[in-house]
Amino acid sequence: MCRHYALLGTHSDISPIHWQYGALARLKKGEKIDKLLYGGYSTISLGYIGIYELTKLMKGVSHTTPEGHEFAIRVMKHLKETVTKWKKETNIGFALYGTPAESLCYRFARIDKEKFGTIKDITDKGYYTNSYHVDVREKIDAFDKLKFESEFQGISTGGCISYIEIPNMAKNIDALESVVQFIYDNIQYAEFNTKSDYCHVCGFDGEIIINKDNEWECPNCGNKDHGKMTVVRRTCGYLGENFWNVGKTKEIKQRVMHL
Numbered sequence: 350m351c352r353h354y355a356l357l358g359t360h361s362d363i364s365p366i367h368w369q370y371g372a373l374a375r376l377k378k379g380e381k382i383d384k385l386l387y388g389g390y391s392t393i394s395l396g397y398i399g400i401y402e403l404t405k406l407m408k409g410v411s412h413t414t415p416e417g418h419e420f421a422i423r424v425m426k427h428l429k430e431t432v433t434k435w436k437k438e439t440n441i442g443f444a445l446y447g448t449p450a451e452s453l454c455y456r457f458a459r460i461d462k463e464k465f466g467t468i469k470d471i472t473d474k475g476y477y478t479n480s481y482h483v484d485v486r487e488k489i490d491a492f493d494k495l496k497f498e499s500e501f502q503g504i505s506t507g508g509c510i511s512y513i514e515i516p517n518m519a520k521n522i523d524a525l526e527s528v529v530q531f532i533y534d535n536i537q538y539a540e541f542n543t544k545s546d547y548c549h550v551c552g553f554d555g556e557i558i559i560n561k562d563n564e565w566e567c568p569n570c571g572n573k574d575h576g577k578m579t580v581v582r583r584t585c586g587y588l589g590e591n592f593w594n595v596g597k598t599k600e601i602k603q604r605v606m607h608l
């Protein structure tokens with residue numbers, strides 16, 4: 350709402366390409382953008398992370414179990430009903446957004462650890478799990494994961510993405526096609542994560558690993574200089590290559606393969 354109030358009264362002249370020439374709207378010169386802040390034209394998101402940790406903490410089980418699933422869906426529906434209520438009350442397009450919280454995933458976990466101590470599977474990992482995602486450490490196959498997460502996507506309509514970790518499948522395109530077909534039939538938005546890193550010191554082309562000290566290291570020559578390696582990992586919906594904070598790095602390290 351702070352952002353909403355800050356934007357009220359803004360003139361279209363502030364960015365003619367957006368507000369006057371059609372990128373976002375075709376308002377007149379000197380016109381205020383206020384009417385576009387209502388009625389669903391623009392959105393404000395309520396973001397959430399850590400549905401896995403919440404379920405684990407409250408129910409003692411992963412949200413992929415029947416008991417955990419029932420609880421997690423109830424929480425998601427409550428969040429959804431809340432944004433729907435806000436939407437009605439304000440006429441502003443509130444939306445529920447499954448966020449990866451690229452930096453906050455670490456900060457929240459750290460603050461909670463200081464406050465509540467070390468709790469197994471919750472604050473002992475150094476990160477909170479992206480949105481409604483299955484615990485990155487949990488062994489689950491690609492098809493079950495996509496099917497499971499698709500139910501959450503239907504509730505998290507302000508933004509959501511699912512992904513599966515796969516090995517190099519350049520020699521098994523048929524299998525890759527089956528997964529694409531499964532995604533098309535079962536889930537709104539999903540992607541593959543695969544590793545195509547490069548070491549500029551020795552020319553190694555494969556997976557740069559995270560060592561026991563949580564540093565990126567070339568498995569071939571031991572190079573640890575970020576400036577001399579290219580590492581690409583999915584951080585949220587996007588692929589990142591600028592390295593990550595300690596929490597997200599730990600999360601990436603823990604990811605299991607789904608195929």
Ligand SMILES: [Zn+2]
Binds near residue numbers: 549551569
């Ligand atoms: Zn190397």
